[in-house]
Amino acid sequence: MQYTRLGQSGLKVSRLCLGTMNMGSKSWKPWIFDETESEPIIGHALDNGVNFIDLADFYSAGAGEEVVCNVLRKLAKRDELVITTKLGYQIGAGANNGGHSRKHVFDALHGSLTRMKTDYVDIYMLHYFDTETPIEETMEAMNDIVRAGKARYIGVSTMFTWQFAKILAVCEKHGWAKPINMQLQLNAAYREEEREMLPFCMDQGVGVSVFSPLARGILSSDMNSVRNKTDFFTAEMYNDATSRDVAMSVARVAEARGLSPAQIAQAWVLRKPEVSSMLVGADTRAQFDSALAALTTELDADEVYEIERNYTPCDVINDYTAGKRIPRAPRPAAGRFALEAVA
Template sequence: MQYNNIGNSGLKVSRLGLGCMSFGDNQRGSHSWTLDERESREILLKAFDLGINYFDTANIYSLGSSEEILGNIINKYLLREDIVISTKVYEKITDSPLSGGLSRKELFYQIDQSLKRLKTDYIDLYVIHRWDPYTPIEETMEALNDLIKLGKVRYIGASSMRAWQFIKAQYVSKMNGWSQFISMQSHYNLISREEEREMIPFCESEGFGFTPWSPLARGKLASNNIMEENTSRKESDKVQKWLYDESSSNDRTIISTLQKISTEKGLSSAQVSLAWLLSKKVVSAPIIGCTTVRQLVDNVKSVELSLSPADIVELESSYLPHNTPELS
C-alpha cells in the first residue's frame, strides 16, 4: 500500500479509502444489500491487513448501523490511533422537523451520536454530506470550527456541491479565522467527469484533497474478470439508475474501451478504472466499496499499476457531457 497526505493537510491516508456504505443492518434505511457485522468484519480486517487505514462512513448509512459496525470492529480488533475515520452529516435521520441539515444545533447533536456509535472520542475527518440551502454557511462553518476546538473533530471536509458553494465556504472560514475544509468528496469516475470543469481545477489550485465517491460507478466500471457476476446491490440499487441511466448509451462506449484495455493488459476493469483515477494528481484516495473480500483484493492491486499516456487518452476520448443529478 502507498500513503499520501490529503491535499496540503498533514492527514496521511492510504491511497485507497474503504467506503462503509456496504456495512449495516439491512432492515434499517434503504439499502437492502448491506452486510451484517460478521460479514463486514472479514472485509474490514482484510482491508487493514492490506494497508488501508482510511475508512469512510456516514450517519445516514443504514441509519447509523454502518457507524456502529465500524466502531465495534475497530474497538475490538484494531488500534484507534492507526485508523483514519471519516463520517458525514447532513441527511435527515428521523421524521422530526429538526432532523437533517447543517444548523449549529444539528451539528452539535449529530457529532455526539456519531461518536457514540463509532465508540471513539474524536472523528479524524468530519464531512458535510451536502450543501444546506436553509442554513447560513457562516453558522455551519463556525459550528464546525467549534467542534474542532472542542477536540471532537480533527479535520473537516465537504462532499458533492457546486464549486461556487465550496469556494464560498472556504472564503467565509478564511475571513473569520476558522478552520477550513481540507478535502472534497465528489462523484468522479471514467463515466462521470463533470468535476473536471470547475471543482477539480479549484482543488488543484488551492491544495485541497480530492476523494472521489463511486469510483467504479456503482459496479458499472467493474464488469469483467472477477466482478462480472450479478450482486444483490446491482439488482436493487436505485441510485445507480438515477445517476447513469440517462447517459447509458455513451457510457457503454467508454466501458467497451475500458474492457478492451483491461483484457489486453490481463487486468480487471476495476483495476484499470482505479489506476486511471490514481493517475490524477489531485486525487488523494478514491473511496472504494466492496461486498466481498475478492473484490477488495482485486481493487487494492490498482495501487501498483500505472497507465501509459496513450491508455489514458483512449479511455477519456469518448466522454460526452453528463447531467449531475446528485447536485440538483
C-alpha cells in the same frame, strides 16, 4: 500501501480509503453486510495498510457507524486510524434531524460519537451544501467542534464549486478551521468534476477523496449485482449509451492487458494527480485486491485514449440535480421545431 498528505494538512492517509456504505443493517438496504459479514473485509483492508475509513450517519440510519466501529475496536488501534463520518441527510423524525443547522451539527456529532464509542472523529464532513442554512451558522458550528477537540479536521462532499468557494471564503474571513478534504464522485464515465472542482481543490490545497470509481459497478462489467438491481441511483446516473460505451472501452483495455475491468477503471482514477485517496466499497477480499493492484497499474497513452474517447459532457451529479438530470442522448425536437421536422 501508499500514503499521502491530505491536501496541505499534515494528516497522512492511505491512498485507498475503505468505503462502508455497504456495512450496517440489511433492514436499510438488501445489499448491506451485517457485522459478521463486514469483519473479514475490514480486517483485510487493515491488514493491507488501509488507515482511512469513511463513514456517515446516514448509512443504515446510524447502524453503519456502530457496526464498522465495533469491528475496528477489535482489530485496530484508534490512534492509528483516520476515521471520517458525515452529517446532513435526515436519519430520524423531527424537523431538525437533518441539514446543517447549529443544532443538528452538534446533535448529529453527539449521535455519531455515541454509536462509534469514540471521543472524537478525525474528519467531520458535511454530506452536501445545505441551501437552507446560512453558511456562517454551519461553519461556525464546525469550527467550534474542532476547537472543542471533538473533530481533528473538517471536510465537505458533493457540491458545486461556487458553493465550496463560499465555504472557504467564510472560514478565511472569520479565521475558522477550513475543510481539508473534498469527497466527490469521479470515474471514467463521470468526469464533470475535472472542469472546476479538481483544479479548484488543487489551487486551494484541499485533498480530494473519490467515491464510485467503478460508476456504481458498470465499469466492472457487473450490472447484475443485488445492489444494481435494487438501487435506482445507478439507473439515474449511468443508464445511458455513453456510460455503456465507456464501460466497453474499459473492458477492451482490460482484456488486452489480461486484467479485470475494475482494476483498469480504478487505475484510471488513481493516476490523476488531484486524487489523494480512492474509496473502495468492497464486497469481497478479491474486490479490495483489485483496488490494491490498481495502485501500481500504469496506463499508457493508447490505453488512456481508448478509455476516454467515448466521454461526452453530462449534467453534474449531486443532490441539487437528483431526479432532474437529462440523459446523454439526443432528445427529440419539441415545439415548432418538432413540427418543422415532421414537415
